Structure formats: C-alpha cells, structure tokens
Amino acid sequence: MMRVVSHTCSNTEIVCALGCAAYLVGVDQDSDFPAAVVGPLPKLGRDLSLDIPAVKALHPDLVLSSQTLPGHETLVEQLLAENLPTLVCEPLSLDDVYADIRRIAQALDVASRGEALIAEMQQAMPAVPVVSDAPKVLVEWWPKPVIAPTRDSWATDLIERAGGCNPWRDVAGKSVPLTDAQVLSAAPDIVVMAWCGVPLHNYRSEIVRRRAGWEEVPAVRHDRIHAITEAWLGRPGPRLVEGYRALRELIGAAGG
Incomplete structure (x- = not known):
C-alpha cells in the first residue's frame, strides 16, 4: 500500500475524499478532518515548521506539499533535497483546485475517482447568474x-x-x-x-x-x-x- 504524508489540510482532505485515507502515514498539525482518520496519525508540525527528518523517517512514497504561503518554497526545497517524492500544490482559482485534485488522484493511481470527485463538486456548486446589482x-x-x-x-x-x-x-x-x-x-x-x-x-x-x-x-x-x-x-x-x-x-x- 502506498505511504503518503500530507503537509496541508486541503491535501489531507483531498486524499480522504478520493477514498485513500488508508494511505496516510502522517499529516501536518493543522489537518483536523476527517477527525477519525487524522486523529491517530503522527503530526509533523505546522505550516512553516514541518519536521523534515520526521517526514523522512516515515519512508513515504509521496509527500503532498504546498506553496500557498510565503516560506513554503523553502520547505519544498528541503523535501526535494532529501530526495522525497513530492507533489506541490499552489492553487489560485477554483479551476486550479480541480487540477490539483486531478494530479493527486493520478499520483495515487485513482484517476477515475479524481474525475468523479471533480464532477461531484461542480454539480454541487452551480453557477448562479450574476446580475448587475448582485450583493457585494x-x-x-x-x-x-x-x-x-x-x-x-x-x-x-x-x-x-x-x-x-x-x-x-x-x-x-x-x-x-x-x-x-x-x-x-x-x-x-x-x-x-x-x-x-x-x-x-x-x-x-x-x-x-x-x-x-x-x-x-x-x-x-x-x-x-x-x-x-x-x-x-x-x-x-x-x-x-x-x-x-x-x-x-x-x-x-x-x-x-
């Protein structure tokens, strides 16, 4: 079974939504959902204080990281310097979020689940026509x-x-x-x-x-x-x- 470390809440939740919660062997300190999944897992530090040696000690097949905050790029460099296989997410738009779900699903070898999750999200969030006096x-x-x-x-x-x-x-x-x-x-x-x-x-x-x-x-x-x-x-x-x-x-x- 693949061993996955997740460094952000969103990545943790994506992995779980893809039906791959069992792959997780460690998460960041702020990952709190789903509670039953993340509760027993090793917590590896918050945002910019990720414990790289602890990540390495878990022998992950994949580390899911992020560059959404200033300083994350230094952590990513450290992960790569340790030759840890790392997938980095830096979404801006909603379409970027969908693209990251797709990339993570492919990395976990559940590409079809990724497409299904994206379709489910899109269906659940229909675009409401925006009128000229739309509430600000x-x-x-x-x-x-x-x-x-x-x-x-x-x-x-x-x-x-x-x-x-x-x-x-x-x-x-x-x-x-x-x-x-x-x-x-x-x-x-x-x-x-x-x-x-x-x-x-x-x-x-x-x-x-x-x-x-x-x-x-x-x-x-x-x-x-x-x-x-x-x-x-x-x-x-x-x-x-x-x-x-x-x-x-x-x-x-x-x-x-």
Whole structure:
C-alpha cells in the first residue's frame, strides 16, 4: 500500500475524499478532518515548521506539499533535497483546485475517482447568474488589518458562482489589506468572517461593528455580518462545496 504524508489540510482532505485515507502515514498539525482518520496519525508540525527528518523517517512514497504561503518554497526545497517524492500544490482559482485534485488522484493511481470527485463538486456548486446589482461580499481572511481575497483566489470564484460580487475582484494577487476608507467606499452588502487560524467559536461580529465608520457599511446597517469557518472557504479542497452553500444562502437572503 502506498505511504503518503500530507503537509496541508486541503491535501489531507483531498486524499480522504478520493477514498485513500488508508494511505496516510502522517499529516501536518493543522489537518483536523476527517477527525477519525487524522486523529491517530503522527503530526509533523505546522505550516512553516514541518519536521523534515520526521517526514523522512516515515519512508513515504509521496509527500503532498504546498506553496500557498510565503516560506513554503523553502520547505519544498528541503523535501526535494532529501530526495522525497513530492507533489506541490499552489492553487489560485477554483479551476486550479480541480487540477490539483486531478494530479493527486493520478499520483495515487485513482484517476477515475479524481474525475468523479471533480464532477461531484461542480454539480454541487452551480453557477448562479450574476446580475448587475448582485450583493457585494467582503470575505475577511483576517480582522486587523482586514484582509480580503482578490482576483487570484478561489474565494472570489466561489462568491461569483454563488451569485455575489467581490468588490476587489479586479485587484491583482491573492489578497489585499484594506483600509476603513476602502471598505466604506466599496459598501459591501455582506461581511463574512472567515478568519484564518481562528476557531469558529472565537469569531465575533462586534469586532466588525465597532470599527471606525463601519456603521455606514450596508452589511453593518442591515445586520449582515456572518461567520463561515475558514475550513470551508480557506482550504482548497472538497469542502469548498460547504463554503459555496453557505455563501449562496447568505447571498440569496440578501436578494442575490
């Protein structure tokens, strides 16, 4: 049986969704789903503190890594320097997520399952026609400073598939820090807290409400400040479907 080490939550969840959970011999510290699968597995460090010697000691046939954060490239270099067979994911768009699922499925010799998973996700996330007055959605990756997804982000794709508009969709890059003035100018109709690395029970709408001037933001005026776990929006894998569904519900309720 193939021995696989996964270095990111999304890769872990992709492996499991492909029916290959039994291949996993180690995961990163943040992989927490499915709990029954990852619970007993060795935890090999967080994001930029992956324990390379511990990875090597597991004798993996494949290491699934990532370059989604600055600094990941150094870890990838270290994995390759140890001659560990490594597949690196760096998705930007939703199509990139599908492409990574396809590559991982091929590497695990379950290509047909990969195609089936992609088709299942696509069917579960139908594109809602976007109208000219579609609700504007601010997804917050971080609360201070407010950081929002931009053009090169699967989150922007999800917002638009769900019938909304990301006011920063034309800004180059993955994300951008925003000033209060920029948010006031954009006037989002919905604010979604999806704070990276923060447990859902620690999301607080009052943090959004008490920002200077934000009482004029339509989302605040109309009490449309919502929490969607970062596990559904920030992990480029199968559970983006749950993020889409949550966005669709909020956007639909706002008239989109």
